[in-house]
Amino acid sequence: MKTVYNIIIADDHKMFVDGLRSILEQEEDLHIVHTTSTGEEVLKYLKINQNEQIDLLITDLNMPGMDGVALNKNIKKDFPGIKTLVISMLEDGTKIKTLTEDAVNGYLSKNAEQKELLKAIKCILSGENYFSTHIQSILVKTITNIRKTSEVRLTQREKEVLQLIAKEHTTQEIADMLFLSKHTIESYRKNLINKLEVRNLAGLTRYAIEHNMI
Amino acid sequence: MKTVYNIIIADDHKMFVDGLRSILEQEEDLHIVHTTSTGEEVLKYLKINQNEQIDLLITDLNMPGMDGVALNKNIKKDFPGIKTLVISMLEDGTKIKTLTEDAVNGYLSKNAEQKELLKAIKCILSGENYFSTHIQSILVKTITNIRKTSEVRLTQREKEVLQLIAKEHTTQEIADMLFLSKHTIESYRKNLINKLEVRNLAGLTRYAIEHNMI
DNA sequence: GAAAAACTCCCTGAATATCGGGCTTTTTAA
DNA sequence: TTAAAAAGCCCGATATTCAGGGAGTTTTTC
Incomplete structure (x- = not known):
């Protein structure tokens, strides 16, 4: 029996979505069922197509309207079965921290290699979380920094x-x-x-x- | 006779480069000869491979070290035969203005559709410049705004x-x-x-x- | 229910910023 | 080239900020 994973992509940069699609389409077990350019659309789609089994949401961090952080939070609240992978241009420590608190399953920088992207996806789909050592160090730095500045x-x-x-x-x-x-x-x-x-x-x-x- | 255009891509976001490549590879007349993640590398490559005929440079705006603006300027100075297309996340009016002053051939937002990307490339390769109406309006806004604030x-x-x-x-x-x-x-x-x-x-x-x- | 934190008000002297002038030199444009 | 404009420089008077205190009331937190 062959398992195929259903994926939704949310990113307002269409060119990036196109690129992502062409990478994922090379993998037989990954199937992109829907792409949107806003967080709201994702939630709307999921509510309408409740019968459809979605395995993974890949989302951008900065989007007009509901951003990646808010979207992830909503997903985890309403559709806890869906794994989430946030891909972002910037490595924003504070946002990464919030995401981890909201049980995100992975965070990837957009300058990651194709190989790392697939590795992260496989990793997440198999039930683990994925954060590169670089992201981990940013996270640690942010948390310790917050502790320092929260005194004031x-x-x-x-x-x-x-x-x-x-x-x-x-x-x-x-x-x-x-x-x-x-x-x-x-x-x-x-x-x-x-x-x-x-x-x-x-x-x-x-x-x-x-x-x-x- | 069939013409094939040689293209160089510069972007530190590897995932984006991958996406771009997979889009361009679908076109028979477009050939990616080299990809780099910095502006310096592009110039180095061009200096070493002077014999190679390069038609188009597609570059990101924000890169570590030499950014898209500086790269475009250098290209136009040392290799005026190469067309340039800048693709950026942000729509930075001031930078777009500088780019046009440095004879850039096109500017595209990363949220442009695949169709628009190909249209822009074809347009530029055929000898014209490409700026979407949206970018044009930003440009006009910036210039008039600069004129206003330049009093102080x-x-x-x-x-x-x-x-x-x-x-x-x-x-x-x-x-x-x-x-x-x-x-x-x-x-x-x-x-x-x-x-x-x-x-x-x-x-x-x-x-x-x-x-x-x- | 006590302790801690936040909020409020007051004083003084020294330091600094603000305002309204005016002056010379350099740059710009008619 | 020669005014006019801008840049650079200075002064004195007044207003405000800054640093150091103290002290009472209310609200939160444990």
Whole structure:
């Protein structure tokens, strides 16, 4: 008896999907049943074709609308039987971390070789997870880094004030906006400078932008 | 007589190269003679194999080391007979503009269809340039936008000062670094605030970051 | 229910930034 | 080539930020 695995591909870069298809079509036991360019379409397809047995979803990370992270989460919630392999341009540690927490089965960079792609797919279909040593090291780095930076967690109020500071508002203005004394805002400002280990307003602004708070 | 066109592909995403190859291999008149993952390799290959007639270079925009923009420029300088087609993930208006100024023959987004890819290649090989209407509109938008923002062009000195300001340096420090009076730096600061139409240090920092000057 | 964290407010002096001027030199364009 | 514009430079007055404290109230967390 010959097993054929059913695969769905989600990627808004059609050229990439075409490439992926031509690679997978060379394998006799891999069958692409559907390709979409958004995460929403995948879920819609699965809901309509519940009778169809899908084994693997290969998805891009960055897509318009529902991205790979959200899609993976939804899949694992509603269709836990489907394995997921995320393939991405970038090696975004935070997103990889979230994906692993959501039980993704593998992560591959788009600069991986054809050989590695097939290896990952085979690996996942046989029940194991696949993460290259490189991805693993990124994951570890991210987790340890998060642990380090999570010590400087800001409170809601602090975030609020920081945002307004970065938006060029003066202390007095912020005080008026939040119905607080200007002394209070000055305290926040001081605390933020301490907590974030910056020297001045420029540092605060940079922090705010880098943590996309504006 | 049957013409076969020789093509070189440069992209650090091997999976994409594989996909591209399998698409192009279906065409009888297209022949991939070489694939590389960096721009430097392309130039090296061309220098060594001068006798070989290359018709088209298909290159990614974002690559480690020499990127697509620099590669295109070098190709057009040293091997003006070779047509170039840049394929990129992102639709970066500024880079597209630079590319057109450097006589690139076509620009394609990676989310283009297989059909469009072949159309673009055929178009370029027949002597025309290929830019989709979408890319054209981005180009126009970028150019008009540049014209708009070019009114607030900063001098070299201003950029230098702005950078240092955004890096949390105080006026005195910057003055020391640039061997200028602190009053001078204060003037720059003032002028920058005027020119960039911001209110304070936070605005300057944001501008610097948004125009990736740090 | 106690301890910790968050939130609020206040003070002072020193440092720094901001604003409104004006001046000379270099570059650009009519 | 010669004005006009831009770049580079400086000053003083005022406003704001920064650093160092202290201290009471409310909310979370254990």
